[in-house]
Amino acid sequence: MLKYTIRRLLWMVPVLLAVTSVTFILMHLVPGGPWDREKTLPAQVVTNLNARYGLDLPLWHQYVRYLLNLLRGDLGVSYTFQDRNVTTILRQGLPVTATLGIVAFGWAMVLGISLGMAAALRRNSATDYFSVFFATMFASIPGFVLAIVLIIIFSVWLHLLPTSGWGSPKHLLMPALALGALPAALIARITRASVLEVLRQDYVRTAYAKGLMDRTIFYKHVLRNALIPVLSIAGPELAFLVTGSFIIEQVFSVPGIGRLFVQGVFARDYGLIMGSILFYTLIIALLNLVVDLAYAVVDPRIRYA
Amino acid sequence: MSSQSQPANAAFPAPVQVAARPARSLWRDAFGRLLRNRLALASGLVILVLSVLALFAPLVSPHDPIKQNLFAIQRSPSWDHWLGTDFLGRDVLARLIYGARTSLSVGLFTQLVVLSIGLPLGAAAGYLSSRWDNALMRFTDVMYAFPDLLLIILLRAILGGSIYMVFLAIGLVAWVNIARLVRGQVLSQKSGEYVTAARALGASGPYILARHILPNALGPVIVATTFLIPRAIFAEAALSYIGIGVKPPTPSWGSMIQDGFGVIFAAPYLVLFPAIAIAVVMMAFTFLGDGLRDALDPRLRGAEGRFR
Numbered sequence: 001m002l003k004y005t006i007r008r009l010l011w012m013v014p015v016l017l018a019v020t021s022v023t024f025i026l027m028h029l030v031p032g033g034p035w036d037r038e039k040t041l042p043a044q045v046v047t048n049l050n051a052r053y054g055l056d057l058p059l060w061h062q063y064v065r066y067l068l069n070l071l072r073g074d075l076g077v078s079y080t081f082q083d084r085n086v087t088t089i090l091r092q093g094l095p096v097t098a099t100l101g102i103v104a105f106g107w108a109m110v111l112g113i114s115l116g117m118a119a120a121l122r123r124n125s126a127t128d129y130f131s132v133f134f135a136t137m138f139a140s141i142p143g144f145v146l147a148i149v150l151i152i153i154f155s156v157w158l159h160l161l162p163t164s165g166w167g168s169p170k171h172l173l174m175p176a177l178a179l180g181a182l183p184a185a186l187i188a189r190i191t192r193a194s195v196l197e198v199l200r201q202d203y204v205r206t207a208y209a210k211g212l213m214d215r216t217i218f219y220k221h222v223l224r225n226a227l228i229p230v231l232s233i234a235g236p237e238l239a240f241l242v243t244g245s246f247i248i249e250q251v252f253s254v255p256g257i258g259r260l261f262v263q264g265v266f267a268r269d270y271g272l273i274m275g276s277i278l279f280y281t282l283i284i285a286l287l288n289l290v291v292d293l294a295y296a297v298v299d300p301r302i303r304y305a
Numbered sequence: 306m307s308s309q310s311q312p313a314n315a316a317f318p319a320p321v322q323v324a325a326r327p328a329r330s331l332w333r334d335a336f337g338r339l340l341r342n343r344l345a346l347a348s349g350l351v352i353l354v355l356s357v358l359a360l361f362a363p364l365v366s367p368h369d370p371i372k373q374n375l376f377a378i379q380r381s382p383s384w385d386h387w388l389g390t391d392f393l394g395r396d397v398l399a400r401l402i403y404g405a406r407t408s409l410s411v412g413l414f415t416q417l418v419v420l421s422i423g424l425p426l427g428a429a430a431g432y433l434s435s436r437w438d439n440a441l442m443r444f445t446d447v448m449y450a451f452p453d454l455l456l457i458i459l460l461r462a463i464l465g466g467s468i469y470m471v472f473l474a475i476g477l478v479a480w481v482n483i484a485r486l487v488r489g490q491v492l493s494q495k496s497g498e499y500v501t502a503a504r505a506l507g508a509s510g511p512y513i514l515a516r517h518i519l520p521n522a523l524g525p526v527i528v529a530t531t532f533l534i535p536r537a538i539f540a541e542a543a544l545s546y547i548g549i550g551v552k553p554p555t556p557s558w559g560s561m562i563q564d565g566f567g568v569i570f571a572a573p574y575l576v577l578f579p580a581i582a583i584a585v586v587m588m589a590f591t592f593l594g595d596g597l598r599d600a601l602d603p604r605l606r607g608a609e610g611r612f613r
Binding site: 022026142151 | 344446447450451452454455456458459460462463465535539542543546547549562566569570573576577580581583584587588590591592
């Protein structure tokens with residue numbers, strides 16, 4: 001297991017390197033530069049700025065320099081936020097994006113799994129139909145649309161919640177709801193199907209035949225087996241949540257990393273673009289690894305070599 | 306062919322009896338199953354109606370979607386403007402109808418980009434040597450490592466310009482899904498007995514691929530493409546929402562939301578209508594995709610955990 005973990009961590013290096021290179025090339029292909037303003041700066045100023053930030057060097061040289069700095073953990077400077085370097089900016093954005101992602105994921109998992117289970121255990125009941133309806137509907141509505149509907153209901157009509165900003169639980173409520181709805185629906189779907197599948201298994205019938213209590217059967221036999229497929233989509237969903245949050249961050253003006261990326265692209269802020277993409281890529285890769293390892297914990301039959 | 310085989314049939318009457326059974330193809334069966342799925346059928350109808358509206362927008366639309374009427378700014382829904390007017394006095398209903406043009410064309414034309422890259426590359430990876438396969442798979446690994454909406458934004462910033470570049474930017478990111486799927490399909494079909502039989506009859510590699518393997522792999526590709534349509538529509542709405550989608554004044558649901566967002570307290574309907582439009586279209590394509598999947602491969606229903 002340790003060997004497997006190390007191998008997976010090592011495999012991240014070439015992937016991150018490839019992502020770095022692709023992003024580097026792409027962002028320099030974006031027309032315009034960081035010094036384009038409404039009012040053009042004097043040519044000498046632009047030359048001096050380029051020299052200051054090493055933008056006058058050939059592209060390959062800039063790239064090598066970036067990689068060398070990256071090895072030292074230095075993500076470079078931002079041209080938009082002159083007072084902080086990219087590492088600091090990302091470090092300030094991380095808790096925001098992470099809080100949003102984790103809260104959204106948390107309620108999505110809790111609601112999704114309980115709805116899915118309730119539906120499966122009371123098949124063809126009102127609970128079942130309600131959760132199927134919920135899941136079918138929210139599985140296809142993007143969080144961004146939901147966010148707008150929530151704002152109209154809770155801010156415009158009911159005057160209960162602020163439309164934007166960050167800092168209090170009130171600010172967190174709508175973004176987390178909007179972000180978590182789609183994963184909640186997908187998790188409910190998978191859980192329901194998976195529980196139904198497990199309930200049909202021979203070992204469950206055997207457990208009943210042995211006269212075990214319903215509760216024991218449910219927790220020891222059904223739940224553990226039914227959660228494996230749920231876990232398998234939980235990883236990609238969490239990654240999707242973290243990255244998908246950037247449009248939600250945009251809607252609610254949440255100062256997370258997603259907004260930084262959008263700002264970076266508009267301002268041709270190369271340091272910010274590279275930093276946020278690398279951050280997202282790393283998060284996705286790590287989450288996938290965590291999920292794969294979690295399999296082995298839930299299901300002792302899975303062994304990684 | 307039939308004229309040549311007639312003498313043989315005369316000698317063996319049995320096949321004639323078999324042929325008397327009405328011909329039932331896979332596609333016909335699938336279509337029948339799709340028609341029995343009410344949700345998918347309704348979704349198909351919604352898409353059809355929207356497509357007709359979008360196609361005949363100039364005839365259906367009550368107003369010009371771009372013409373500004375500065376004497377009727379931000380009017381609430383009324384008899385003259387059914388869904389009201391926006392901050393430049395443009396008719397919201399007209400912009401919604403023309404916005405359907407944008408959304409649906411992004412949904413469809415993006416798939417042309419996706420299929421024209423994903424099909425050949427995926428098929429090549431599945432059919433050719435393992436070196437090609439490895440190269441493509443490592444490449445798609447990197448693509449999957451990217452947060453896709455962010456990559457689309459970067460590409461969009463590079464490509465700039467017209468709506469065609471929106472198709473291209475989304476397609477250049479989304480083709481990976483189809484390539485992987487086609488590769489998997491080809492790999493699994495390649496070992497089928499009918500492929501061995503075709504090879505034994507002397508058919509060439511490209512012929513087998515085009516005539517035997519790809520048609521058999523088509524079902525999942527159609528389903529996956531249907532699911533990619535709402536994702537492309539969403540990507541365009543998101544791009545237009547942050548201001549780098551289709552260029553104004555071309556109506557797009559995403560940019561309508563952006564335009565109305567600032568006055569959401571004064572005129573919530575300005576963002577509500579386009580938001581509902583996006584949700585309806587995405588739901589319709591997703592339900593249609595669900596229906597197609599069930600229709601094309603009923604076995605998947607239980608295995609993939611479809612709700613019934």
